[in-house]
Structures are given as structure tokens and as C-alpha cells.
Amino acid sequence: MTQPPIRFEDGAAYERGMGAWSRLAGEIFLDWLAPPAGLRWIDVGCGSGAFTELLVQRFAPSDMQGIDPSEAQLAFARTRPAAGAATFQLGDAQALPFDNARFDAAVMALVIFFVPDPAKGVAEMTRVVRLGGTVAAYAWDMAGGGFPFHPIQAELRAQGIASALPPSVDAARTEALQALWTEAGLEEVETRVISVRRVFTDFEDFWRSSTITGSIGPTIAGMSAADLERLRGGVRARVEQDADGRVIHHARANAIKGRVPKS
Secondary structure (H helix, E strand, O other), X not given: OOOOOOOOOOHHHHHHHHHHHHHHHHHHHHHHHOOOOOOEEEEEOOOOOHHHHHHHHHHOOOEEEEEEOOHHHHHHHOOXXXXXXXXXXXXXXXXXXXXXXXXXXXXXXXOHHHOOOHHHHHHHHHHHEEEEEEEEEEEEOOOOOOOXXXXXXXXXXXXXXXXXXXXXXXXXXXXXXXXXXXXXXXXXXXEEEEEEEEEEOOHHHHHHHHHOOOOHHHHHHOOOHHHHHHHHHHHHHHOOEOOOOOEEEEEEEEEEEEEOOOO
């Protein structure tokens, strides 16, 4: 799996920005999965460990493995309070370093659009999960405008400024996820939409949260003051603000789960 087109220089900043969105979606996703405690899990593309920590806190895995291609993100993951119950290591989603049927469940949390060959990634998750085990994922609906930072990316494009996107954006569409899970031979495939909402105290709060980490930060850092102000004005027109000036912003992810056939 190639390195996502984002920077990860400040884990705490990430937690205030994308991390907060990720946790909201992750909680709903786990409510939907409703797994029993004590399972053997692999979190593929675990990144900063936010979803891994949710799993540890809520379902006390008997084995928790996190795999990611970014040592910077793994280093932050290892500082989390729940890190003692998990093992984090460098790895490729398209070639997982584990034996067949090693886990009870495999998950990709907001990752599948970063995998150059999503079908290979799903096949690898299926391979390392036991018969009857669960393979699941959720991902921001980037193609459908569900990404938390969509207003900024949309305004950048409207002003003719390139904004980096993951290599497999279309893989997050519900139809694409269904095809990937079916083609991997998984059964009892189900999908759902995850909708999340955050309220920011004002536009400045939204702007800081949305530009503090990731590919947007470097893009706007090189803009002139006039271009930056034009961008901010365009973004402000795209977001919802209430009578008190608070920004009420929604994001949307597509989720899927399926089971490895028992025979």
C-alpha cells in the first residue's frame, strides 16, 4: 500500500482535525458490526491507531494487530493509552505479513481508497481471516461529496487549484464495495451509510480544524494572501452556518461487511 498523500507531522493536531471525524464514524461502524469481545483482529491501514484504540476499548480483543505503511503514524499509534493491548508494525495491505486464517476479523477503517489495488487488499483480508470470520470496511464517500473537507477541496477545484486525492477514490462507492466483497468470495454481504455531524464554534474553528493536517495544509501554505482570502470566502459560502455563526458540517461514509464462507 502506498503512502497516503497526507502529512503526519503532529499527532495531536491530527486528532483535533480528521481524527475527530474518524472517531465519530468509527463509533457508528462498530455499533453496526456489534462483534463479541475477545476476537483476534487485524486493523489494515491502522494509521494513527484511532480505530484500533476504539476496538481495544470497546471489545477487548484477544489479539490486536495494526498494519500501516507510515512509520510516523505508527509511532503516534504506539503512544495511545490502549497501545499496550495492540501490536503495530509496518506492512502493506496488498501483502499482509500473516498466515492464512490467522484472525477472526479484519477491517479497513477509512483506508480502502488509499490502496492502489483495492481488490488485492480485500483478497488479503479475506485470506488472513478464518472460515466464518468477518471482513469489513468503511470509507468516506469522496466521489459523492461525503469527505469532511469536501467544501475546501471543491472550492480549490473551482478556482483551478489541484487538490491531491487518494489513488482509488471510486473504491469507496457502495456499488464498488459490493463488487469487491462479492468478487473476493465473501458471503452475507451488507452495506450501510454512516452519517456524522460536527458543530464548530465559528468559521475560523472549522477552517483551522480542516487545514491543520493533510494535503490541504501544504496547498494553501503556498498561496498568496489574496488567493487565500478568495479561497476562504468561497469555502465560507459552501458551509452551513446558523444564526449564531456556528458551522454545522456533515460528512458521510459508506460501510460494508461480509463473512468468509464456512466451507
